[in-house]
Amino acid sequence: MTKPRLNFEEHQQLGDRLRDIRDELVHLNVQLANAYPRSGPESAPATELEAAHEAVDRARRGLERALYDEHPRWAATSVYFSRREN
């Protein structure tokens, strides 16, 4: 059975939500970096939040490739990555 992929509006909504999640993970990581030592066992949660935001960024890059494959006429880098961030 063929999977439906995402339409352009779904890509836009997903891009917005993943951007918000990424920004919040970065913000919380900074909060932890300021509150806890940056090495040793107490640094582990901040490291995990950094791993989470990097995984979210890899997902966004893969979804951007899918967007360009599926909707070449409407695709734009602003859907998954804002100019400000790049």
Next chain:
Amino acid sequence: MTKPRLNFEEHQQLGDRLRDIRDELVHLNVQLANAYPRSGPESAPATELEAAHEAVDRARRGLERALYDEHPRWAATSVYFSRREN
């Protein structure tokens, strides 16, 4: 210089935000699993979102340990993990 750690209210707020992020990552992962093949290159973004939610869960477990170390009288498993989820 000694780092301040988090007070109990900060742990509560962080627990709520990480729970929300975790729930949203799981929801978006389901959306992708329904839209794209579950193997091959198109499955990669869903796999990355799963990795992100697992990293967030590891961060929550580490922060729960910190909470019990820092605030043993007020610590509760409901701060980082709701009953419903466990």
